[in-house]
Amino acid sequence: MIRFLPLDLPIFPHKQKVLDEFKPDTDFYFWKEEYISEWDLNEPLHAPARLRPVHTELVDWIKQYLPFESITLLKLLRANKDVAAHVDDSYTAYRGPKDNCRLITEEYRAHQLATEPCGYRMIIAGDRQSLYLSDGAPSVVDGQLVYDSITTKRYCKVPETTDSFVLKSYGSMHGVDRTPGDDNRLLVFVIGWLDAARHQELIKRSEEVYHDYVHYA
Numbered sequence: 001m002i003r004f005l006p007l008d009l010p011i012f013p014h015k016q017k018v019l020d021e022f023k024p025d026t027d028f029y030f031w032k033e034e035y036i037s038e039w040d041l042n043e044p045l046h047a048p049a050r051l052r053p054v055h056t057e058l059v060d061w062i063k064q065y066l067p068f069e070s071i072t073l074l075k076l077l078r079a080n081k082d083v084a085a086h087v088d089d090s091y092t093a094y095r096g097p098k099d100n101c102r103l104i105t106e107e108y109r110a111h112q113l114a115t116e117p118c119g120y121r122m123i124i125a126g127d128r129q130s131l132y133l134s135d136g137a138p139s140v141v142d143g144q145l146v147y148d149s150i151t152t153k154r155y156c157k158v159p160e161t162t163d164s165f166v167l168k169s170y171g172s173m174h175g176v177d178r179t180p181g182d183d184n185r186l187l188v189f190v191i192g193w194l195d196a197a198r199h200q201e202l203i204k205r206s207e208e209v210y211h212d213y214v215h216y217a
Contacts, residue, residue, distance in 0.1 A: 002117045003133055003172045004156045004215040007164040008206040009065050014057040015124045015163070019186060021055065022076055028100075030084070031077040039102075045072050045090060046105040048192070062190060066120055066164075067198035072108070074190045076124070080183055085134045085150055085175035088119055088167065094140050108193070112169060115194045117203070119167040126185025127178075128158040133215055134173040153177075157213055166203070168217070 024032035036059065037049035048070035051059055055076070062074070090104035090112070104112075112118045136150040150173070158165050167174060169191070178185075207214055 001168060001217040002166075002203065002207070002214060003168045003217050004131075004174075004213075005117065005166050005203065005206055006158055006162050006210040006213050007166060007202060008209040009162055009164045009202075011161070012058070012061050012122060012124075012163045014061075018055055018058055018076070019125050019184065022078070022186060024076075024078065028077075029098075030079040030081060032079075034076045036074040036076065037071060039073075041100070041102055044092075044103040044105045044108075045191075046108045047072070049073060058188065062188075066190065067195045067202055068120075068190070068192040069195050071190060071192040073192070074188070076186060077189055078184075078186050079176060079178070080185075082178050083176035085132075085136060085147075085173045087137055087171060087173055088169040089171065090169075091140070094143070097145055111193060112191070115196055115199055116170060117166045117168040117172075118191065118194060118199075119169040120190045121165050121167060122163045122188035122190075123158050123165075124163070124186040124188060126187075127182045128160070129155055130176050130179050130182065130185075131156045131158075132175055132177060134175065137171045137173050154215055156215060159210065159213060162210075166206075172217070 024034050026033040132153040132155045134150045136148040138145040138147040
């Protein structure tokens with residue numbers, strides 16, 4: 001199973017505009033975030049999200065190149081600190097350690113598990129080698145996340161020939177060791193209902209192009 005893979009997609013040409021117009025409106029654990037999709041903590045992730053009229057060049061690029069039938073969550077995020085190793089699991093009943101995570105429907109969770117790696121990302125600015133994968137994935141025990149020991153880190157590189165990559169979402173620990181002075185690092189986080197055939201074609205093509213960069217479980 002692939003855990004990290006750069007994607008064989010064109011460079012996004014409007015990165016500076018997104019960087020200039022980034023207006024974070026939410027603090028969430030390690031990140032300052034700007035939601036492009038509308039967000040309702042009380043509604044489980046499932047339905048296509050309404051997109052706010054911001055960062056329109058980015059939204060158009062995503063709709064053209066990423067294999068989504070619909071988007072459920074789209075946001076920009078920045079962390080000016082180390083990001084501790086974590087997983088991007090979504091749960092049907094567990095709302096996270098601070099009771100502030102959105103739930104997911106059983107149907108949509110099954111779709112994500114069936115299309116792993118399903119976590120699409122883009123790097124708008126910043127260090128392309130500070131993301132790492134680790135062991136130590138957690139379990140939910142008595143309403144709390146209990147992590148195993150972290151014994152290894154594998155650093156990932158996003159080559160300059162692409163801005164896009166995909167991560168395994170469920171059970172795949174990852175974090176960021178912040179590079180000193182890397183204050184403008186900005187990522188796009190996007191998930192949704194995938195067109196499975198287009199998704200798999202992109203994964204296969206990218207695996208051939210970026211075979212020297214891919215990380216497997």
